[in-house]
Amino acid sequence: PPVTAATLSRGNGGEPDSLDPAYAGTQWEDNIVGDLMVGLTTLDAGARPIPGMAARWEVSRDGLSWTFHLRAARWSDGAAVTAGDFVFAFRRLVDWQIENGSSGLVPCGTTGENSTLSNAEHHRVIEVCVEQAAGRVPVIAGCGSNDTMNALLHMTFSKKCGAQAALLVAPYYNRPSQAGLLAHFGYLAEHSDLPIVLYNVPGRTVTDLKPETVCELARRHPGRFVGIKDASGDLSRVTDHRMGIQGDFAQL
Numbered sequence: 001p002p003v004t005a006a007t008l009s010r011g012n013g014g015e016p017d018s019l020d021p022a023y024a025g026t027q028w029e030d031n032i033v034g035d036l037m038v039g040l041t042t043l044d045a046g047a048r049p050i051p052g053m054a055a056r057w058e059v060s061r062d063g064l065s066w067t068f069h070l071r072a073a074r075w076s077d078g079a080a081v082t083a084g085d086f087v088f089a090f091r092r093l094v095d096w097q098i099e100n101g102s103s104g105l106v107p108c109g110t111t112g113e114n115s116t117l118s119n120a121e122h123h124r125v126i127e128v129c130v131e132q133a134a135g136r137v138p139v140i141a142g143c144g145s146n147d148t149m150n151a152l153l154h155m156t157f158s159k160k161c162g163a164q165a166a167l168l169v170a171p172y173y174n175r176p177s178q179a180g181l182l183a184h185f186g187y188l189a190e191h192s193d194l195p196i197v198l199y200n201v202p203g204r205t206v207t208d209l210k211p212e213t214v215c216e217l218a219r220r221h222p223g224r225f226v227g228i229k230d231a232s233g234d235l236s237r238v239t240d241h242r243m244g245i246q247g248d249f250a251q252l
Helices: 086-099 119-133 148-161 178-191 211-220 236-244
Strands: 008-010 016-019 048-050 053-061 064-069 140-142 165-169 196-200 225-230
Touching (some): 119 148, 140 148, 196 211, 211 225, 211 236
């Protein structure tokens, strides 16, 4: 069932100090509620706050104990939080990254669940990230696809919701030639004005974006390609890119 502000009784300090008996037997998955919950636990009406730490709770079942945290401030607006609600956790992650010094965010990069998301889910992740970042740091939206038109769809959406740039991985599985890569990235540069950060990771895509191709893209489309994340492992490419590209170009 959803959790709302009414779920917890509050002490004078605004922190939860008892569990509503109506929620006895409720099961919560790992990390759905609070900062830390280990294992699949059943909360019961006997759950109690640890003295001196009103936001920490101890729950016992079958002779085992868990300690986890609840943040009352997160519930002050009464909004429902359901098990599996990614928005609740994701907004906290965005804040945590910024508060701990991250200078930019990349939602839907290729390392996470990006490849298994529907377009609607993909766009929702980008939208929430931009919204929660609220201009505090730039957002580089992961827009790569092995389908040129789908990549453009991602770029168009990302531009509309306020992302500052697009991360475009080389098309995977299709294994395009260097001419094909020029056509793919060139089309995207011509049909969107969102700044592009190229992403070359041949170990994953089985497509290698060669330095001469990167330089040619920068020559054909001045100012459109602002950087590259190159995971080829070939450090000589740093020099190749610098020698072949005029003006500012970030290399990661």
